[in-house]
Amino acid sequence: MQHKADEYAKLGNIRAIERMHYAGLGIQALRVAIPTLIVCLISAHDFQMMLNAIPQVITKGLQIGSGIVVVVGYAMILNMMNAKYLLPIFFLGFVLAASLHFI
Numbered sequence: 001m002q003h004k005a006d007e008y009a010k011l012g013n014i015r016a017i018e019r020m021h022y023a024g025l026g027i028q029a030l031r032v033a034i035p036t037l038i039v040c041l042i043s044a045h046d047f048q049m050m051l052n053a054i055p056q057v058i059t060k061g062l063q064i065g066s067g068i069v070v071v072v073g074y075a076m077i078l079n080m081m082n083a084k085y086l087l088p089i090f091f092l093g094f095v096l097a098a099s100l101h102f103i
Contacts, residue, residue, distance in 0.1 A: 004016075004020070005017060005020055008020075071094070074090065075090075078090060
């Protein structure tokens with residue numbers, strides 16, 4: 001399946017490709033602006049009530065998930081750097097964090 005952008009590129013229609021890029025940027029801007037607007041329109045008290053209504057099992061799961069994302073990110077960086085000599089320090093940091101109840 002061929003995309004419109006491919007057709008425009010083959011034809012050398014730079015303006016059409018430029019419009020497609022701006023349309024994509026506009027959609028990304030709305031993705032951020034709409035939730036921000038909604039949060040701004042809600043009072044702090046109502047927003048706090050909504051956050052308190054989220055069950056603890058969900059918030060705890062999100063905390064654990066966010067910690068896992070950080071660990072995987074660091075592991076990917078170490079893997080890309082191919083720095084095997086840093087692995088003991090990396091694992092020692094996690095052992096210390098767990099034993100000192102940082103996690």
